[in-house]
Amino acid sequence: METTIYNNLLKLFVDDNEFVDWRNKPFKIGEQVMATNGHVIIIINDIVAPEIGPLTTYDPNGVLSVIPPNCTLLGTISVDDVKNLISTVPLIPVEVECETCLGEGEVEYHFESGKNYYTEDLECPVCKGEGVVKSKSGEKEINYLRRIIIGQSAFAISYLDKIVSCCEQLQVQEISIVYQVGKDSKTVFRVGLVDFLVMPVAIELNDESIIGSVSIKL
Ligand SMILES: [Zn+2]
Numbered sequence: 260m261e262t263t264i265y266n267n268l269l270k271l272f273v274d275d276n277e278f279v280d281w282r283n284k285p286f287k288i289g290e291q292v293m294a295t296n297g298h299v300i301i302i303i304n305d306i307v308a309p310e311i312g313p314l315t316t317y318d319p320n321g322v323l324s325v326i327p328p329n330c331t332l333l334g335t336i337s338v339d340d341v342k343n344l345i346s347t348v349p350l351i352p353v354e355v356e357c358e359t360c361l362g363e364g365e366v367e368y369h370f371e372s373g374k375n376y377y378t379e380d381l382e383c384p385v386c387k388g389e390g391v392v393k394s395k396s397g398e399k400e401i402n403y404l405r406r407i408i409i410g411q412s413a414f415a416i417s418y419l420d421k422i423v424s425c426c427e428q429l430q431v432q433e434i435s436i437v438y439q440v441g442k443d444s445k446t447v448f449r450v451g452l453v454d455f456l457v458m459p460v461a462i463e464l465n466d467e468s469i470i471g472s473v474s475i476k477l
Pocket of ligand 1: 363390
C-alpha cells in the first residue's frame with residue numbers, strides 16, 4: 260500500500276483557519292481517515308494512512324452526521340471531461356493584498372481646518388477599495404470562482420481541480436458519483452478507495468459563473 264500518495268491527497272483538503280484548528284490536519288474517525296476544508300471532506304479507509312491520529316478537539320459525530328450512510332453507484336464522469344472544461348476558463352491575474360491599505364480597502368485621511376482636526380476613512384486610492392492589487396510579477400491563475408454543473412448541482416472548480424489532481428496521482432480516468440439527492444445537498448464522488456463529499460454552490464438562473472456541465476455515463 261502506497262501510504263505517501265494517500266497522505267498527500269489528505270493534505271490537499273486540510274483547512275488553513277486558525278479559528279477551526281481541528282480542520283488544519285487530517286484525522287481518524289473509526290476506521291476512516293479524513294480531512295476537510297469545510298467544503299469538501301476526503302474520506303479513505305485508515306489502512307492507507309495508519310499513522311494519522313484520532314479527532315480529539317471536535318466531536319466526531321459532528322463530522323459523521325454529514326456523511327451519508329448509504330452510497331450506491333449512480334453514474335460515472337470522465338476525469339478528462341472535467342479537466343478539459345476547467346482548461347477552458349480564461350486565466351486571471353493573481354491578486355495580492357494591497358500594501359497601502361493592508362487589504363482593508365480604506366485608508367484614514369487626517370486634515371486640519373482652523374483649530375479642528377479631522378480624520379476620515381476614504382476608499383484606498385491604490386486598490387480603489389478592493390483591498391487587493393494585481394501581482395507585480397504578472398502571474399496568472401485559474402479563476403476559481405467559476406463553476407461546473409455535475410448532475411443536479413454546481414461545484415466550484417477550485418475543488419474539482421483538486422479532485423482531478425487526486426485522480427492523476429492515483430492514475431484513475433473515471434470518477435464515480437455514489438450519492439446525490441438534490442441540487443442544494445452534498446454529492447459524494449468516489450475514486451478508487453477515496454470518497455470526496457463535496458458541498459455544491461448556490462447558483463442563479465443563467466448564472467454567468469457556470470462554464471458548462473459534465474456528462475454522466477449511467
Ligand atoms: Zn488598498
